[in-house]
Amino acid sequence: xxxxxxxxxxxxxxxxxxxxxxxxxxxxxxxxxxxxxxxxxxxxxxxxxxxxxxxxxxxxxxxxxxxxxxxxxxxxxxxxxxxxxxxxxxxxxxxxxxxxxxxxxxxxxxxxxxxxxxxxxxxxxxxxxxxxxxxxxxxxxxxxxxxxxxxxxxxxxxxxxxxxxxxxxxxxxxxxxxxxxxxxxxxxxxxxxxxxxxxxxxxxxxxxxxxxxxxxxxxxxxxxxxxxxxxxxxxxxxxxxxxxxxxxxxxxxxxxxxxxxxxxxxxxxxxxxxxxxxxxxxxxxxxxxxxxxxxxxxxxxxxxxxxxxxxxxxxxxxxxxxxxxxxxxxxxxxxxxxxxxxxxxxxxxxxxxxxxxxxxxxxxxxxxxxxxxxxxxxxx
Amino acid sequence: xxxxxxxxxxxxxxxxxxxxxxxxxxxxxxxxxxxxxxxxxxxxxxxxxxxxxxxxxxxxxxxxxxxxxxxxxxxxxxxxxxxxxxxxxxxxxxxxxxxxxxxxxxxxxxxxxxxxxxxxxxxxxxxxxxxxxxxxxxxxxxxxxxxxxxxxxxxxxxxxxxxxxxxxxxxxxxxxxxxxxxxxxxxxxxxxxxxxxxxxxxxxxxxxxxxxxxxxxxxxxxxxxxxxxxxxxxxxxxxxxxxxxxxxxxxxxxxxxxxx
Ligand SMILES: Cc1cc2nc3c(=O)[nH]c(=O)nc-3n(C[C@H](O)[C@H](O)[C@H](O)COP(=O)(O)OP(=O)(O)OC[C@H]3O[C@@H](n4cnc5c(N)ncnc54)[C@H](O)[C@@H]3O)c2cc1C
Numbered sequence: 001x002x003x004x005x006x007x008x009x010x011x012x013x014x015x016x017x018x019x020x021x022x023x024x025x026x027x028x029x030x031x032x033x034x035x036x037x038x039x040x041x042x043x044x045x046x047x048x049x050x051x052x053x054x055x056x057x058x059x060x061x062x063x064x065x066x067x068x069x070x071x072x073x074x075x076x077x078x079x080x081x082x083x084x085x086x087x088x089x090x091x092x093x094x095x096x097x098x099x100x101x102x103x104x105x106x107x108x109x110x111x112x113x114x115x116x117x118x119x120x121x122x123x124x125x126x127x128x129x130x131x132x133x134x135x136x137x138x139x140x141x142x143x144x145x146x147x148x149x150x151x152x153x154x155x156x157x158x159x160x161x162x163x164x165x166x167x168x169x170x171x172x173x174x175x176x177x178x179x180x181x182x183x184x185x186x187x188x189x190x191x192x193x194x195x196x197x198x199x200x201x202x203x204x205x206x207x208x209x210x211x212x213x214x215x216x217x218x219x220x221x222x223x224x225x226x227x228x229x230x231x232x233x234x235x236x237x238x239x240x241x242x243x244x245x246x247x248x249x250x251x252x253x254x255x256x257x258x259x260x261x262x263x264x265x266x267x268x269x270x271x272x273x274x275x276x277x278x279x280x281x282x283x284x285x286x287x288x289x290x291x292x293x294x295x296x297x298x299x300x301x302x303x304x305x306x307x308x309x310x311x312x313x314x315x316x317x318x319x320x321x322x323x324x325x326x327x328x329x330x331x332x333x334x335x336x337x338x339x340x341x342x343x344x345x346x347x348x349x350x351x352x353x354x355x356x357x358x359x360x361x362x363x364x365x366x367x368x369x370x371x372x373x374x375x376x377x378x379x380x
Numbered sequence: 381x382x383x384x385x386x387x388x389x390x391x392x393x394x395x396x397x398x399x400x401x402x403x404x405x406x407x408x409x410x411x412x413x414x415x416x417x418x419x420x421x422x423x424x425x426x427x428x429x430x431x432x433x434x435x436x437x438x439x440x441x442x443x444x445x446x447x448x449x450x451x452x453x454x455x456x457x458x459x460x461x462x463x464x465x466x467x468x469x470x471x472x473x474x475x476x477x478x479x480x481x482x483x484x485x486x487x488x489x490x491x492x493x494x495x496x497x498x499x500x501x502x503x504x505x506x507x508x509x510x511x512x513x514x515x516x517x518x519x520x521x522x523x524x525x526x527x528x529x530x531x532x533x534x535x536x537x538x539x540x541x542x543x544x545x546x547x548x549x550x551x552x553x554x555x556x557x558x559x560x561x562x563x564x565x566x567x568x569x570x571x572x573x574x575x576x577x578x579x580x581x582x583x584x585x586x587x588x589x590x591x592x593x594x595x596x597x598x599x600x601x602x603x604x605x606x607x608x609x610x611x612x613x614x615x616x617x618x619x620x621x622x623x624x625x626x627x628x629x630x631x632x633x634x635x636x637x638x639x640x
Binding site: 007008010011012014015018019047048049050053062063064068 | 449452453456568569570571572574575577578
């Protein structure tokens, strides 16, 4: 067992860190305040190769594994979690769904430009009345000559406003329950498809979250992914990988919040010495560092198992559950270590704190992760 | 056009430096390293020239095992192959002349049109290695280069002089140029580049391979003592009438502090 990243993985980590510190760090607060996602950076993301991390080279991707992917999401999120979230939704969900389940023609037409970073992807499962209970969705796709007609809406969709390609789940056979759900590729600008309300969020503000509306939206047969009724199973597979990316996102947030606290604790003087000399602060730092390491190791384990092609439902849920709760705890402690300055926007602590909370909610809440883990444990 | 780039790995800019126990250099434990800044610009310039004119970019670095990290970075950014001067015998080569002797010897059988180095390294800052290499290889050289324009068998370069002045000079190729930081905009290594670098050659060269012994690498210069700048605070009160005091203050700001 080897707990070190290999030479290339370390180099990827350094490169993404260098990129994030130079290109993202100076703008983090401004994008957060304005709730602005820097779409203009797309060519730079593309050049780096981070828009098709897992996609094989024949489809324009970088052909990397999950360890590299987790490392990239962590390093982006250490500086700007919103960028980490946008990249996770693009890579794992939108592009990921087509990569996992799309036909050769769909890969050529849609995946290649996504993986090359010429376009953004979004993924729509959640609806206003169905979140954790995703299969109770209301959006329908009815068969018509040559294709399908979609009606309904999706909400909380990351990258919705600017994505050129969106994968959407809809009911094609209500009687069949979760086996009656199918996945479709929707191009931006398709008649009957529009992006509605953009959410005003507490955190992850620079990441775009909006709802999708389908009003008699016709899609040709060529846009159905796989067979009718396979959509939900595909979605569960997509989420299995997606959880690794949310775990990595959470580790990055925790790492960023911890580093800010460590730095501040050495600089801030009270009672004639740096606050880092007080045992109460030292114990906080020790707990934060330990929990981050544990979260990262769980993330790497699920990533390594994914690479090995093993089933990871339990392990990726464990990583996602633990890392996201660590992100919330660590970022809160970071605010505490900053004292009053932790509550002020001039310091990075409050933003990590706000951003962290998404991790225990998105792509399956902590409660749902525990349910998944328990089901796996008890079935054995 | 074939271009050799000399790279040095130095402690990272944001490192917290501590003096080593022998008092002669910094404590190198717990320090991260990176490519010296001006060398990174030299590499970038070489890659841009290669993209315009074709050819090969060859990286040369003398340093311990960790220097491989910076060599790999150069390969990931697009250099074609590398020569790593890596041998305990080189550990004694701590002055510019000894390092230059090793580099020149390693380049003896290479075919190149240009050799680029950074203007100076971020650690010692001697700004000498490039010039000595040029002397030893019998090449014309230009320092503090801000722009490189190859023309047939010559190269026109813009040199930075003092106080915002520049100078254009023309040198026959092959030539050696020492590159100023900021000459271009640095690129990032890409995921594809990092994977491609796995297959690129890094030739490890020992002193004996290039006919050098420890005698050839003896430094002519040794560091006696390394110490952190000693900071002292001094407050000076300027006496006199407001107008006189202001005039004195301006004079001090201009000639002592040199800030205006
Ligand atoms: C910023 C952001 C980005 C998002 N991006 C996307 C995206 O790109 N695509 C997408 O499809 N979705 C996205 N989502 C939606 C997200 O996945 C859902 O919000 C999440 O799955 C929870 O669903 P819900 O909000 O409807 O909460 P609910 O499911 O209503 O849950 C409410 C509470 O009840 C608990 N609960 C529910 N069921 C159970 C149960 N069986 N046992 C115990 N407790 C239970 C939950 O844990 C939670 O505490 C995003 C959400 C946010 C906030």
